[in-house]
Amino acid sequence: MGKSKVLVVGGTGYIGRRIVRACLAEGHETYVVQRPELGLQIEKLQMLLSFKKQGAHLVQASFSDHKSLVDAVKKVDVVISAISGVHFRTHCITLQSKLVDAIKEAGNVKRFLPSEFGLDPARMGDALEPGRVTFVDKMSVRKAIEEANIPFTYISANLFAGYFAGSLSQMGSFVPPRDKVHLFGDGTLKAVFLDEDDVATYTVKAIDDPRTLNKTLYLRPPENILSQAELIGIWEKLIGKELEKTYIPPEGFLTTLKGLDYKLQVGIGHFYHIFYEGCLTNFEIGEEGAEASKLYPEVNYTRMDEYLKVYV
Numbered sequence: 001m002g003k004s005k006v007l008v009v010g011g012t013g014y015i016g017r018r019i020v021r022a023c024l025a026e027g028h029e030t031y032v033v034q035r036p037e038l039g040l041q042i043e044k045l046q047m048l049l050s051f052k053k054q055g056a057h058l059v060q061a062s063f064s065d066h067k068s069l070v071d072a073v074k075k076v077d078v079v080i081s082a083i084s085g086v087h088f089r090t091h092c093i094t095l096q097s098k099l100v101d102a103i104k105e106a107g108n109v110k111r112f113l114p115s116e117f118g119l120d121p122a123r124m125g126d127a128l129e130p131g132r133v134t135f136v137d138k139m140s141v142r143k144a145i146e147e148a149n150i151p152f153t154y155i156s157a158n159l160f161a162g163y164f165a166g167s168l169s170q171m172g173s174f175v176p177p178r179d180k181v182h183l184f185g186d187g188t189l190k191a192v193f194l195d196e197d198d199v200a201t202y203t204v205k206a207i208d209d210p211r212t213l214n215k216t217l218y219l220r221p222p223e224n225i226l227s228q229a230e231l232i233g234i235w236e237k238l239i240g241k242e243l244e245k246t247y248i249p250p251e252g253f254l255t256t257l258k259g260l261d262y263k264l265q266v267g268i269g270h271f272y273h274i275f276y277e278g279c280l281t282n283f284e285i286g287e288e289g290a291e292a293s294k295l296y297p298e299v300n301y302t303r304m305d306e307y308l309k310v311y312v
Helices: 016-024 038-039 040-052 066-073 090-106 131-148 196-206 228-239 250-255 261-273 304-311
Strands: 005-011 032-033 057-060 079-083 111-113 151-156 180-184 190-194 215-218 224-226 244-248 287-290
Touching: 005 016, 016 032, 016 040, 016 196, 032 040, 038 151, 040 057, 066 090, 066 261, 079 090, 090 131, 151 196, 180 224, 190 196, 196 215, 224 228, 228 304, 244 304, 261 304
Parallel strands: 005 032, 005 079, 032 057, 079 111, 151 215, 180 244, 215 287
Antiparallel strands: 190 224
16 A cells, blocks of 8 residues: 555644654655645745645645635545644634534545644543633544544644753743752653654654554653653753752642633643643553554654753
8 A cells, every 4th residue: 555645734833844744754745735824924835835845735725715625635545633722722623623524525534633732632521620621622623523434543742842841841931941940749740751753753654554543642652751850850960960949739839820811721720730640641541542652663752861952
């Protein structure tokens, strides 16, 4: 069997651009949606044109034009949605619902990967408000996919390193501190950190793999399963200095939610589940899931000691 033709929706986004590059690197005939409004966003337009130079096909389509979406979908075997999570709640769920409708009508897609790439929403039913809404929305998209009998793979990529490792998981920064650092709880619960390029590589590896059909693919490379304290220790070794540490108890952390705007409350609530409850690693992957590094041991994923070197 040849490699699938792939359509990437949201190909100029933070993870989408990496997925486009991974599709091309893996030898897939790659199509990228070019929405009309991107013609007025010069950086995104230039990115699309750079994809075209690398061999990708640009497909004119719009979420306000159902037929254009159906026509785009009919060109490929696999659709990957990388619509930015920044747009949740109403915007993103509406766009993905329109994409599901187009895939259903086209009737030719053998695999759909919706825009998830974070915590597994199926395991977050008890999440704190207002952050729970993120997972409710993603589950509503899953429900639409499964009711339409669209073959799928869900990607649970855990923590993007650019957001969580580079900052040592400090809120309000994307660079690591050099003097003082906050630890959540005792800092010992395990999380999973992924180089974003590795997220894209594992995602694209899965699209033609029968072992991931109608399953959730969990990205858990074993050497990147680290506690916050271990991550900080890696940074301290790199800079040759011990940081002053402040430990924040759970009750103190939750008080920070009060009075913040909605988006910040959502994000901080997710921090709580990750670093105080260990929600990324406190379960076993069952028959409805698979683990990426076991399926694809050939991927030489980036370890966090290498990832953090660029910040020194």
